[in-house]
Every structure is written in C-alpha cells, then in structure tokens.
Amino acid sequence: MIRIGQGIDFHRFGPNRKLILGGVEIDYPLGLVGHSDADLLLHALSDAILGALGLGDIGQHYSDRDPRWKDMDSSLILSGSLARAQELGYYLGNLDLTLIGEEPKLGPYRDRIRTNLARLCGLEESRINIKATTSETMGDIGKKEGLGALCIVLMVKKGGPFSGTL
Ligand code: MG
Numbered sequence: 350m351i352r353i354g355q356g357i358d359f360h361r362f363g364p365n366r367k368l369i370l371g372g373v374e375i376d377y378p379l380g381l382v383g384h385s386d387a388d389l390l391l392h393a394l395s396d397a398i399l400g401a402l403g404l405g406d407i408g409q410h411y412s413d414r415d416p417r418w419k420d421m422d423s424s425l426i427l428s429g430s431l432a433r434a435q436e437l438g439y440y441l442g443n444l445d446l447t448l449i450g451e452e453p454k455l456g457p458y459r460d461r462i463r464t465n466l467a468r469l470c471g472l473e474e475s476r477i478n479i480k481a482t483t484s485e486t487m488g489d490i491g492k493k494e495g496l497g498a499l500c501i502v503l504m505v506k507k508g509g510p511f512s513g514t515l
Contacts, residue, residue, distance in 0.1 A: 350509035351442065354401025354502050356393035361495040370448065370455075371462035371479070372424050372469060377453045381496065384413035388423035390446055390462070390479075391469075393500035395423075395430040397444070401504040402437055404430075424469050431470065434504060442503035442511075443476040449497035450490055455481035 366380025371390040381387035395407050404410075410433075411418045411426050434440065444466070448455055455462075459479050467474045484491040505511050 350506045351511050352401040352439065352504045352506075354397040354399070354504065356396030356398075356400060356500040356502075357498070358389040358392040358396065359490075359495060359497045360387045360389050362493070368453070369423070370458065371446075372422075372465045373458055373461050375453055375458055385411070385418055385421045385423050385426065389496060389498040390448065390466075390500075391423040391427045393498040394444060394446060394466075394502065395426045397500040397502040398427075398430040398434055398441070398504065401502055402434055402439060404433055427469055438507045439504040440507060441470050441472050441476070442505040443478075444470070444472070444500060444502045445478045445480070447480045447482060447499045449482055449484060449499070450495070451483050451486065451493050455479070 360381035360383050362379040363382035364379060366382060368375040368377045368380045369386050369388045372388065381389065392407060399405055399407065407426055407430070410429065463474050463477050463479055466477050489495065490497055
C-alpha cells in the first residue's frame with residue numbers, strides 16, 4: 350500500500366549546454382552533457398518513482414539511442430513516470446532530493462526548483478525537500494567535472510489504508 354523507491358544519476362559538465370536543474374535554468378558557464386536536457390534532478394526523481402513500482406529505470410523507457418528523446422525536456426520523463434504510477438493507482442506521498450557537487454550553489458535556486466517540482470508533480474511544497482552537499486573536493490565531482498543527484502520517494506496507493514494520511 351506504500352512503496353519506497355530510490356534514484357541516482359550523474360552527468361558530466363560540458364560547454365554549449367544550458368544547465369537545467371529541476372526544470373529551472375541555472376546561470377552557470379557550463380551545462381550538463383546528455384542525450385536529453387540532462388536534468389539529473391528530474392532523472393533521479395523519475396527513476397525513484399519507477400523503482401518504487403517495480404517498473405525498471407528511465408533508460409528502459411527513454412533509451413538514449415532513441416532520436417525521439419534527443420535534447421528532450423526531462424519534465425516529459427517525469428510526467429511519463431507519474432502517469433505509469435497513476436495507471437497502477439499510486440501517487441507521490443513525498444520526495445527527498447539531494448544534489449551533489451561543488452558548483453553551482455543551489456541556495457539561490459532552491460525555492461524556484463521546489464515550486465517547479467510541486468507544479469510538475471501536483472504535490473504540495475511541504476512534501477518536497479531539496480538538499481545539496483559537496484564531496485569535500487574528493488573525486489571527479491569534487492573536481493567540478495559534473496554533478497550527481499540522489500532521490501528517495503514514497504508512493505501511496507490510492508484508496509489504501511495510508512491514503513489521505515500521507
Ligand atoms: Mg540522467
């Protein structure tokens with residue numbers, strides 16, 4: 350009746366790309382490289398939703414070899430994952446996202462990203478948490494070569510015993 354899912358994603362920085370985090374464009378000289386718009390917050394969130402419901406991962410549903418998804422807006426991956434959950438009678442209870450990287454600092458954008466995620470997920474902002482951490486300059490992320498993201502979600506069955514309380 351309630352199911353938990355986790356998602357994880359990494360993307361490398363590259364030139365001539367917009368940096369999009371949680372559907373919000375960030376002012377930064379580099380963007381993330383990927384087949385889609387490389388919005389790793391939305392990728393980790395979508396993977397967590399699919400994971401909770403035993404539906405595999407976004408790579409199975411949105412192959413990076415499929416030209417249809419080239420440079421796509423990752424909010425479509427999220428809405429597709431939410432639609433699959435809805436077909437099974439599940440909705441998002443809450444989500445907790447963590448961005449990992451040295452730069453850019455999330456602070457100035459945190460509220461906008463949260464508001465946008467609330468809109469995309471049809472969820473109250475109080476059920477959405479966005480955190481950031483660094484790797485203390487260790488490893489590739491610590492050398493500012495890219496960013497990582499982790500997400501945990503709780504999915505609640507509509508009409509189930511926890512419905513309405515979570
Ligand atoms: Mg990704």
